[in-house]
Amino acid sequence: MALTIKYLLRYKRFLLLNLIGAFGFIVIELGIPTLLAQGISNNFDGRNPAYMTTLAVKMLICAVVGLILLLIMAYAIDRVTSLIVRDIRNDLFTHIQRFSADDYERFGVSRLITNTGNDAYMIMQFLTLILRTGFIAPLMLTSAFVLIFRQNVPLALISIGMTPIIFIAVYFINKRVHRLSAKQQKGLDNINQNMRENLTGLRVIRAFNKESFQTTRFASLNTTYRHISDEMYQKLAFISPIFSVVFCTILVLVINLGSLYISRGELSVGSLSGFIEYIFHALFSFLMLGNVLILYPRFEVSTSRIQEIFNTTPTILENPDGVQSNEHIGHLAFDHVSFSYGDGSEERVLDDISFTAEPGQVIAFIGSTGSGKSTLARLIPRLFDVSQGKILIDGVDVQDYQLQALRKKISYVPQKATLFAGTIRENLLFGDQSATDEDLASAVEIAQAKAFIDSLPEKYDTVLAEGGSNLSGGQKQRLCIARALVKKAPIYLFDDSFSALDYKTDANLRRRLNQELATTTMIIVAQRISTIRNADKIIVLNEGQIVGTGTHRELLITNAVYQEIAKSQLTEEELAI
Numbered sequence: 001m002a003l004t005i006k007y008l009l010r011y012k013r014f015l016l017l018n019l020i021g022a023f024g025f026i027v028i029e030l031g032i033p034t035l036l037a038q039g040i041s042n043n044f045d046g047r048n049p050a051y052m053t054t055l056a057v058k059m060l061i062c063a064v065v066g067l068i069l070l071l072i073m074a075y076a077i078d079r080v081t082s083l084i085v086r087d088i089r090n091d092l093f094t095h096i097q098r099f100s101a102d103d104y105e106r107f108g109v110s111r112l113i114t115n116t117g118n119d120a121y122m123i124m125q126f127l128t129l130i131l132r133t134g135f136i137a138p139l140m141l142t143s144a145f146v147l148i149f150r151q152n153v154p155l156a157l158i159s160i161g162m163t164p165i166i167f168i169a170v171y172f173i174n175k176r177v178h179r180l181s182a183k184q185q186k187g188l189d190n191i192n193q194n195m196r197e198n199l200t201g202l203r204v205i206r207a208f209n210k211e212s213f214q215t216t217r218f219a220s221l222n223t224t225y226r227h228i229s230d231e232m233y234q235k236l237a238f239i240s241p242i243f244s245v246v247f248c249t250i251l252v253l254v255i256n257l258g259s260l261y262i263s264r265g266e267l268s269v270g271s272l273s274g275f276i277e278y279i280f281h282a283l284f285s286f287l288m289l290g291n292v293l294i295l296y297p298r299f300e301v302s303t304s305r306i307q308e309i310f311n312t313t314p315t316i317l318e319n320p321d322g323v324q325s326n327e328h329i330g331h332l333a334f335d336h337v338s339f340s341y342g343d344g345s346e347e348r349v350l351d352d353i354s355f356t357a358e359p360g361q362v363i364a365f366i367g368s369t370g371s372g373k374s375t376l377a378r379l380i381p382r383l384f385d386v387s388q389g390k391i392l393i394d395g396v397d398v399q400d401y402q403l404q405a406l407r408k409k410i411s412y413v414p415q416k417a418t419l420f421a422g423t424i425r426e427n428l429l430f431g432d433q434s435a436t437d438e439d440l441a442s443a444v445e446i447a448q449a450k451a452f453i454d455s456l457p458e459k460y461d462t463v464l465a466e467g468g469s470n471l472s473g474g475q476k477q478r479l480c481i482a483r484a485l486v487k488k489a490p491i492y493l494f495d496d497s498f499s500a501l502d503y504k505t506d507a508n509l510r511r512r513l514n515q516e517l518a519t520t521t522m523i524i525v526a527q528r529i530s531t532i533r534n535a536d537k538i539i540v541l542n543e544g545q546i547v548g549t550g551t552h553r554e555l556l557i558t559n560a561v562y563q564e565i566a567k568s569q570l571t572e573e574e575l576a577i
């Protein structure tokens with residue numbers, strides 16, 4: 001609730017408008033019956049037409065004023081709820097963007113999507129209800145009780161005495177609904193996750209003939225969700241009949257006792273009809289509050305799920321006092337760096353890594369799968385933070401930079417080619433929004449992507465599907481490389497970024513990179529020796545440790561791990577060089 005109040009307080013003027021509008025409801029719902037009761041009592045036999053005309057005009061004024069106020073209220077509610085949900089979604093998005101890969105993994109992508117979609121919508125639904133009834137129901141209830149007591153005290157006591165039954169029933173039902181609501185939201189996360197996996201893994205599912213297996217899995221999750229929802233709505237369904245039973249009992253008691261008072265001359269017919277009207281309104285207010293209570297558990301679950309995200313401090317922390325800018329040189333140094341995933345207590349993925357890379361150098365990493373090459377690359381732009389030791393860029397610890405400043409120094413091509421829905425041009429401009437057409441053309445030419453872009457009917461304006469799924473693996477890799485080249489940074493980081501290229505394209509690309517990036521620092525992670533054989537320094541990784549450093553020739557002679565990799569990839573002649 002604290003979260004919602006924080007957002008509500010941002011829009012005090014709309015809350016005030018809502019409060020003013022709420023009086024419209026009272027004017028209509030209580031003012032008109034009061035006038036009606038007066039009319040019945042004072043002119044029961046209809047002998048005073050002038051009185052009735054005045055009464056009709058007063059009732060009409062009540063209706064018009066009430067209507068205007070209600071319109072104001074509807075406007076205020078609509079504005080405030082849509083603004084708050086917009087703010088929550090924006091703030092969630094901004095907060096989630098600061099999450100490290102570890103943070104994402106902890107919550108899961110599907111859960112984060114449900115948070116910004118369904119949970120935020122639930123807050124909007126509850127807010128709409130509470131703003132519609134939150135002011136009105138207590139105001140109406142209080143006014144109705146005052147009027148009821150003014151009409152007849154014994155009747156009022158009987159009516160009010162019955163109401164705790166409603167509260168007790170709602171309390172017990174809601175306790176159960178709260179638990180079910182948490183399960184229901186979790187069930188929705190599972191459905192979203194399954195759906196995501198199904199859509200992104202469609203080709204694998206088809207290739208393995210697993211459509212029916214997937215359908216059964218989805219149906220099972222869907223059925224579980226339905227069972228939970230059924231159980232929850234069954235519980236909630238009890239609330240309305242309980243209201244009706246209490247209401248009818250009160251009505252029967254009031255009418256019976258009221259007739260007795262009328263026969264004794266202690267109550268007028270007008271007063272009894274007014275009394276019944278007020279009872280209606282009091283119970284209607286209860287019903288409105290009941291709806292709030294019914295929705296509350298689901299709202300509470302959604303808010304606490306969102307609050308949990310906001311309470312999560314991203315593991316990669318911004319350094320607001322950090323270095324904003326310094327000279328872009330491109331000097332990189334690892335100083336006894338060790339790293340473990342998770343909270344740092346797990347097995348070391350990198351162990352005591354030290355090396356330096358100077359501007360103009362190509363430093364390559366090779367090693368068996370799982371030896372820690374990609375992890376090492378991810379530490380440089382602080383996608384993860386080192387567990388021990390430090391990484392220095394241009395003489396400053398990466399953790400002592402502001403994140404933006406640090407990442408300006410690095411142009412990174414991740415192992416998995418990631419493109420976004422939009423045109424090729426938009427994807428390239430991701431590297432630098434201010435890049436000119438000439439900059440894009442130059443990057444595309446170096447990345448060996450010119451020929452395939454030129455062959456497309458729409459060229460740079462070709463629209464890429466989500467994730468670039470309408471391109472081949474090699475085309476995607478080349479666009480990702482071109483995007484990194486558009487960025488123009490002093491350090492380039494290629495994490496196994498040439499693996500989907502044929503040998504000729506790979507060779508051409510490296511030749512052009514060496515020409516164009518002659519003064520920058522290039523870090524290349526690769527599986528293929530042919531990709532890195534001309535590197536200034538090759539570092540061989542094995543189980544997270546450096547087991548060899550040198551040029552291709554040196555390592556071929558001195559390093560057993562490198563020799564083994566080389567033997568599996570090179571011909572006898574190549575090995576003899």
Ligand SMILES: Nc1ncnc2c1ncn2[C@@H]1O[C@H](COP(=O)(O)OP(=O)(O)OP(=O)(O)O)[C@@H](O)[C@H]1O
Nearest residue numbers: 101341342349367368369370371372373374375376
């Ligand atoms: N996000 C992660 N959470 C936990 N462990 C991870 C994570 N990513 C990688 N690992 C583990 O860290 C180790 C090193 O993985 P890494 O991806 O760095 O190796 P690699 O040398 O790049 O492998 P490959 O050549 O297959 O890409 C592996 O044992 C892997 O299982």
